[in-house]
Amino acid sequence: MHIQVLKSKIHRVKIMQAELHYVGSITVDEDLMDAANLIENEKVQIVNINNGERLETYVIKGVRGSGMVCLNGPAARKAQVGDIVIIISYASMEFEEAKKHKPVIVFPDDHNKII
Numbered sequence: 121m122h123i124q125v126l127k128s129k130i131h132r133v134k135i136m137q138a139e140l141h142y143v144g145s146i147t148v149d150e151d152l153m154d155a156a157n158l159i160e161n162e163k164v165q166i167v168n169i170n171n172g173e174r175l176e177t178y179v180i181k182g183v184r185g186s187g188m189v190c191l192n193g194p195a196a197r198k199a200q201v202g203d204i205v206i207i208i209s210y211a212s213m214e215f216e217e218a219k220k221h222k223p224v225i226v227f228p229d230d231h232n233k234i235i
């Protein structure tokens with residue numbers, strides 16, 4: 121039996137930009153991606169602390185060290201610049217493997233830099 125478990129999370133990161141007229145996705149600083157063990161095109165869930173919105177999209181690489189977190193395409197309507205969000209990824213694992221799994225959780229500072 122496979123179950124879905126938390127793989128990684130970027131907890132409380134600030135939306136720096138929203139680009140409505142873009143192909144879609146969320147742009148994330150490559151430093152944050154590395155710290156959270158995320159890869160480009162990985163499916164993620166975005167949870168907006170400010171307004172309760174939840175959505176799923178995929179990650180694209182942002183400029184390393186920029187602190188950029190940008191919602192693109194229709195997702196840009198789900199958050200305002202300055203909103204705080206949580207970026208969550210999940211993994212499918214065998215039940216026994218999942219019991220031993222330890223997710224990666226990243227706590228960025230107010231400028232989206234790794235603490």
